[in-house]
Amino acid sequence: MSVVSVVIDTSKPLGLHISRHKSSLQSILFNFQTVMRAIRIVLCFFFLTSCIFADYSNYKENWLKFKKTFNKQYEHSEEETQRFLTFVDNQKKIFKHNLLHSLGTVTYKLKSNQFADLTHKEFLNKYIGDVITYDKRSVIGNVVEKLDAVSLPPFVDWRQNGTVTEVQTQGACQSSYAFSTTAVLESQYQRKTGNLIKFSEQNLIDCTGGKYNNSGCTGGSVATSLQFVLDNHAIDTEASYPYQGSAGNCQLDVVQANVSINSVNHLAPGREWLLQTAIASVGPISVSFDASLESFQFYSSGIYYDFDCSKNGNHFGLAVGYGTENRLGYYIVKNSFGKSWGEDGYIRMARFRNNNCGIASNAVYPSL
Template structure:
């Protein structure tokens, strides 16, 4: 009996060493892949421990995913060495502005006599620019506004032009728009700025800097204009689907829960994200997945290394999960 116990203990010891070696290898790979350089050894040790804690959480979740008990997979990405509070501080706006119907020209509701397709992906129609990266700046509101305008401009004019988020970051802080640059803002007020301003510059003429600077708008480089702003009927996923199918991609607000930080793929189903919205995205389609069910196809602004090449499929028809249908807008061009 003593021999058996000793043997089992030895196996456990070897497994522990093996797992530790795997974690160390994954840590080194993570640093290389994402170009992580830390100020000193103490900082690196702290980041290493945070990485290990997050990796253990990811592995635990993925066991449930493999067993069919979760609909989405988590994975290591550029945020795996960050605490939840750090991630929120760096990537999510500190000012969450409540949207108002006064910003819009009309409310879109689902037409009663119009059938919409079971799925749509505006990327396949050439209507969506590549995934962008907001960097360590809470400027998601600007990327969401630009995302819907780029697509709406393409649908009307058959020209896909990358537009300037920096233009919005620098120029829409004054009244009546009152956005807060990297500290947050409103995608509806960003569209209102473009409407009143007479247009927005192109990305090429006014590149992104991930920090608020002085306004340098130049009407010679306008890439698109807005003549009116529509808001989708609040909290109506059916109206949201109709708007996406009939009119094209639109901007929306969501709540980012802890698990979304490490999302890798699948249909993100997280009932815990029924909280006030804290992030803005662009909805470019919807569909159905055999494992995860109905989903929204969402373009994020955290770079292409996150999620499904920069996209996330979010649960659809699950009581407005993450409040995705609470604040959805699109421009008329």
């Protein structure tokens, strides 16, 4: 029978041995995590580089698909070459951004769409208007400081109630104000009468100059457009006065829908809780926001939040609902770039992120 003896060196405290052993394990673990993180970054870099600088044939194939999908035609070969180079440059930017999304750095994705052959400057000049300023002293209508308290549901989407018309395309005309005006008017009219009628953007583009201070295809205001409808007690239907995508002479001898607006209402600027309450209790609300970033041009899906987004609006849409995804709040906003842009023509914009992009800075709706 063997005897096993255990010798404890009392000159060195046991706790010290354990502490040093634990510290050594932590050091090894930290070094391992650091190495793995470095390997991940290196792999991402090489993956990114290989994809960005893919061979010419891949870009050419995507270019041919793009032209076919969006029916793109160019006047001469020099223009097409320049558009192709712009397209390639945009593809690289889109891929870089989507890699960040896959790493969890950003909350939305980008995609190649009908604007992929345009530089960002060209996109802004054709589709996005000037900055919209809010001045309480010059506001047309009422300023709403509060709404009756209601129990707000966690999710609202007025599209599910048949309260929102189909997404349209404004074309190369800075007419988002007209589309937002008709959209909010259509929704409020439906809520009151039960009838969803498509109203005419062209009527507003052609007829709201002068004292209403709109500028056709170079921008305008939802509030003054609603005031035009209030003053005339009517607006033309889309069927009788169809959209042209360019400004023309005001047509007076067309079929109009009788729409009586009692007041034009502005939500007190910057108050997102008030905007959410209005969406839930009043219905879809016209909003303006900053659409000047390149990320907006190619937005595809997800919750749009950009630290560089200002609170100065330059584009109008219609907030038709709100919700939460992965603990991130969002507004559902109808745009006027057609269904090939964004999430079938919609964008989910960040909610309760310090009024990101100025989403609550210029919210307007009519009372019928």
